[in-house]
Amino acid sequence: MEIVQAGIADAPSVLAITRETIEAVYPHYYPQGAVAFFLAHHAQSAIEADIRQGIVYLCIDGGAPVGTVTIRGDEICRLFVLPAQQGRGFGRALLDYAEALVLETWPAVTIDASLPGKAIYLKRGYTFVSYHTIETDGGDRLCYDVMQKQGGTDHGTSDQ
Helix, strand or coil: EEEEEEHHHHHHHHHHHHHHHHHHHHHCCCCCCHHHHHHHCCCCCHHHHHHHCCCCCEEEEEEEEEEEEEEEEEEEEEEECCHHHHCHHHHHHCCCHHHHHCCHHHHHCHHHHHHHHHHHHCCCCCCEEEEEEEECHHEEEEEEEEEEEEEECCCCCCCC
């Protein structure tokens, strides 16, 4: 397993990992309007823009991309592992990698925690900062917490 910076040729892989994970996991936590919002928010154009900024990374196992993470300043974004690959340590490795990169420059890591990821972040020492809702199509609401982890704190390990 290795983590590499994504190039523009990797955009289809990042998009596939993101979409497959959202489509498989998020409907168990969010109404359809919120799932559609997530899919639109992580559209190919957004992924390509982030890749051009050099802030997207891929987790590769056996030559195949299995996970992705985006690092925007002090914020960890778009952390996804293919559903079939979850539970194998790839999410932990991506989060470890992203946290280390952020904490080289910033005193704390910030993350918008979706409902499926919140328990993972709590186990990793993240604390609640604020609660947000976004109204989506059809009047559905997307709810998430902004969470933060101070540098120098690593509480336990977890896997996505």
